[in-house]
Amino acid sequence: MDEDFANISLNLVAEDIRESKTNKIHGNRTSRVQQRKDAKNESEKERSNLSFTPKEDSAGRKRKLESDGGESVATDRSTSKKRKSDVVISSLFRKNPEIPVISSSEVDTVTENVFTGDAFKDLPIHPFLASNLEEKQGFTQLTEVQKRSIPILLQRKDALIKSQTGSGKTLAYAVPIVQSLQARKLKVRRDDGPYALVIVPTRELALQSYDTFQKLLKPFIWIVPGCLMGGEKRKAEKSRLRKGVNILVATPGRLMDHIKMTSVLHLARIQWLVIDEADRLLELGYERDISQIMNALKSQCPDPPQTVLLSATLSEGVERLSSITLNDPEHISVSDGNDIREQKSAHSVPHVTSPPGHVLEEKNDNNFAVPSQLKQFFIITPCKLRLVSLAAMVLWKCKYSKPASKVIVFISTQDSVHFHCKLFSEVLGKSRNIKEALKKLAFGEEEEEDVDVGDSDDDERYGNIRQPKKEEVKFYQLYGDMPQKERQKTFSDFTATTSGVLFCTDVAARGLDLPNVDWIIQFTSPGATVDYIHRVGRTARAGTKGHSLLFLMPSEAGYIQELNKHKISLTQMELSTVLQPLLANISDLPQPDDLNSKHQTPRTHEEAATFLQDRFEECILNDKEMHSLAGKGFQSFIRGYATYSKEAKEIFKVSDLHLGHVAKSFALREAPTNVHNVTAKSGSGQRKNKKDVRPSKRPLSFKQATLSEYSAGFQSNNKKIMAKPGGKRKPKTRKR
Numbered sequence: 001m002d003e004d005f006a007n008i009s010l011n012l013v014a015e016d017i018r019e020s021k022t023n024k025i026h027g028n029r030t031s032r033v034q035q036r037k038d039a040k041n042e043s044e045k046e047r048s049n050l051s052f053t054p055k056e057d058s059a060g061r062k063r064k065l066e067s068d069g070g071e072s073v074a075t076d077r078s079t080s081k082k083r084k085s086d087v088v089i090s091s092l093f094r095k096n097p098e099i100p101v102i103s104s105s106e107v108d109t110v111t112e113n114v115f116t117g118d119a120f121k122d123l124p125i126h127p128f129l130a131s132n133l134e135e136k137q138g139f140t141q142l143t144e145v146q147k148r149s150i151p152i153l154l155q156r157k158d159a160l161i162k163s164q165t166g167s168g169k170t171l172a173y174a175v176p177i178v179q180s181l182q183a184r185k186l187k188v189r190r191d192d193g194p195y196a197l198v199i200v201p202t203r204e205l206a207l208q209s210y211d212t213f214q215k216l217l218k219p220f221i222w223i224v225p226g227c228l229m230g231g232e233k234r235k236a237e238k239s240r241l242r243k244g245v246n247i248l249v250a251t252p253g254r255l256m257d258h259i260k261m262t263s264v265l266h267l268a269r270i271q272w273l274v275i276d277e278a279d280r281l282l283e284l285g286y287e288r289d290i291s292q293i294m295n296a297l298k299s300q301c302p303d304p305p306q307t308v309l310l311s312a313t314l315s316e317g318v319e320r321l322s323s324i325t326l327n328d329p330e331h332i333s334v335s336d337g338n339d340i341r342e343q344k345s346a347h348s349v350p351h352v353t354s355p356p357g358h359v360l361e362e363k364n365d366n367n368f369a370v371p372s373q374l375k376q377f378f379i380i381t382p383c384k385l386r387l388v389s390l391a392a393m394v395l396w397k398c399k400y401s402k403p404a405s406k407v408i409v410f411i412s413t414q415d416s417v418h419f420h421c422k423l424f425s426e427v428l429g430k431s432r433n434i435k436e437a438l439k440k441l442a443f444g445e446e447e448e449e450d451v452d453v454g455d456s457d458d459d460e461r462y463g464n465i466r467q468p469k470k471e472e473v474k475f476y477q478l479y480g481d482m483p484q485k486e487r488q489k490t491f492s493d494f495t496a497t498t499s500g501v502l503f504c505t506d507v508a509a510r511g512l513d514l515p516n517v518d519w520i521i522q523f524t525s526p527g528a529t530v531d532y533i534h535r536v537g538r539t540a541r542a543g544t545k546g547h548s549l550l551f552l553m554p555s556e557a558g559y560i561q562e563l564n565k566h567k568i569s570l571t572q573m574e575l576s577t578v579l580q581p582l583l584a585n586i587s588d589l590p591q592p593d594d595l596n597s598k599h600q601t602p603r604t605h606e607e608a609a610t611f612l613q614d615r616f617e618e619c620i621l622n623d624k625e626m627h628s629l630a631g632k633g634f635q636s637f638i639r640g641y642a643t644y645s646k647e648a649k650e651i652f653k654v655s656d657l658h659l660g661h662v663a664k665s666f667a668l669r670e671a672p673t674n675v676h677n678v679t680a681k682s683g684s685g686q687r688k689n690k691k692d693v694r695p696s697k698r699p700l701s702f703k704q705a706t707l708s709e710y711s712a713g714f715q716s717n718n719k720k721i722m723a724k725p726g727g728k729r730k731p732k733t734r735k736r
């Protein structure tokens with residue numbers, strides 16, 4: 001880690017030297033000639049004609065751009081001298097590393113069938129349950145995992161279930177639970193308390209599973225489902241528990257809290273225990289909570305509950321968990337073609353102190369099935385072009401294409417999610433047609449209604465491009481530290497919308513079933529392959545079509561080979577393919593704040609990209625709040641980058657980052673100066689789990705910065721792996 005900081009410091013120094021060499025040595029005649037040449041070729045071409053002359057800076061001074069060694073420098077117009085505070089504006093398309101072309105290698109992908117042709121009514125379940133599924137919910141066929149799991153679970157066997165994302169694992173456990181509870185001779189009564197416990201890693205997933213049970217229970221209204229999760233009021237949850245809940249869906253932290261603190265919650269009747277996204281729960285450090293829940297069950301239940309563990313990806317940790325939680329389990333792995341029935345657990349009752357006795361000898365251990373109808377792409381874009389490429393992709397898919405797409409963009413940190421959502425809403429969400437904007441300027445705001453956007457004079461001036469007025473793109477954000485109400489609203493709004501963009505952290509990567517998502521964009525790479533699998537799994541669900549796009553920088557190109565090793569096959573998308581639609585829709589791009597400024601229609605996709613980048617930079621320059629968000633986003637990006645796992649660091653090296661270029665990708669004209677502190681802090685605590693920096697008004701302490709967004713609404717569950725900057729690790733007890 002220290003090496004990383006040293007490297008990043010060197011990088012920064014080298015960057016300063018490079019910049020000063022390029023821009024500040026003017027005594028030399030050759031450099032002046034070069035300066036003029038570059039000025040003509042690059043800056044004039046890319047920038048000065050597009051939007052920036054003249055322009056007022058935030059202090060109200062008239063500024064103009066002068067070219068300097070291929071980089072543009074904003075100077076004080078009145079003196080025509082470069083000021084100390086002048087900002088170097090680097091050109092988007094210069095000094096970038098070469099983009100490698102990676103030919104698609106032959107990858108023998110792992111495939112799974114989704115549907116079986118069998119119907120729910122063929123199962124030994126109540127006819128009302130089958131008709132509810134088929135007629136009310138429209139599920140005419142069983143999925144493969146349902147066909148394999150439901151009969152086994154109906155025989156009251158424990159099971160470890162693995163099948164690809166979106167293959168219907170929720171119903172695979174929910175149907176047997178409902179069937180067994182409705183079939184009880186002594187009818188279930190609400191005040192009996194819980195018969196089934198379902199543990200999931202995130203609040204959204206808890207709500208989603210709860211919703212599934214609500215729908216399934218429509219014909220059996222005497223069975224009551226309930227949900228316990230962080231962020232909700234404990235008091236309200238307690239009163240619900242007092243009234244009685246028979247199927248309890250919960251996040252582990254909050255469940256443990258109630259087991260300890262809520263006397264009305266008793267577990268004596270629990271017959272089912274489901275641990276969904278089991279590997280994720282372990283990854284997030286919930287092993288202790290799960291152990292405590294198991295111990296509570298052991299002490300309260302006369303008979304061990306039937307236990308089911310599920311995920312699209314099962315890790316070594318799950319082997320360990322299965323050994324302590326499952327009794328003589330069935331292993332159901334859809335991609336293997338056959339259920340794996342092999343070494344059985346030595347334990348007859350779940351007991352947390354028992355030594356692991358079972359080894360999951362699974363074929364294709366590290367290879368994961370991806371829905372066959374999912375088309376996976378990657379794009380290699382130089383760091384400076386990341387922001388504008390993402391914007392171009394979003395505009396292309398959500399504005400210029402019909403029908404407009406529904407897109408999820410995964411970004412590693414909360415500050416970065418917040419920044420991108422705000423910036424895109426600000427710049428792209430409010431975009432105005434050139435002609436509209438000019439008319440507005442000529443006639444004033446109130447004339448807006450009368451504007452004829454197809455005015456031919458304007459068409460001539462702006463390249464004769466006529467575009468129909470397009471729908472604005474809707475932007476949403478989701479991350480762990482958002483207030484629960486807001487989080488829920490985003491979730492339901494994005495569920496309901498037919499198009500729009502959701503910026504989110506990995507809090508939305510697992511289990512979420514957001515309908516009709518067309519594209520998954522991974523703007524920051526996940527590092528671990530399992531995370532890649534779960535992120536792309538938010539599209540192409542239950543046999544529907546889907547696409548994914550992974551953003552990589554040239555230095556990260558080796559990640560494609562890594563994915564190939566896990567039998568994941570991707571196709572390269574050209575940068576020009578993404579940028580071209582900007583040019584084709586140039587009149588639809590957002591316009592400069594200063595409508596009096598001179599314009600020339602961009603003629604190439606590079607010019608179009610530069611034009612759009614300028615709008616972003618202008619927004620950051622002119623808006624203090626946005627500037628601060630950009631700074632925080634930048635810092636959190638570096639911090640996130642420094643915390644890839646040891647293995648991933650082979651590819652994602654923080655020392656490969658060019659800070660000036662990273663700044664550009666946050667629309668900043670220079671890198672924030674306190675970056676050393678950021679990296680030093682992130683470096684001192686080797687972190688296994690992904691945690692984000694929440695958007696905040698004040699600079700965050702290290703502790704705040706590493707709070708888990710998955711927390712159940714209490715303190716971080718990850719304190720044990722956090723270290724104080726420069727200090728020794730101090731074991732801490734979790735506050736609830």
Ligand SMILES: Nc1ncnc2c1ncn2[C@@H]1O[C@H](COP(=O)(O)OP(=O)(O)OP(=O)(O)O)[C@@H](O)[C@H]1O
Pocket residue numbers: 138139140141142143146163164165166167168169170171311312510511512513537541542
């Ligand atoms: N038999 C079926 N026929 C059609 N659609 C189904 C069927 N079973 C489930 N679905 C739908 O498929 C979608 C995915 O189901 P679910 O969320 O249970 O998948 P999953 O396997 O748990 O995915 P993940 O691994 O991502 O959590 C849901 O919208 C669900 O309603």
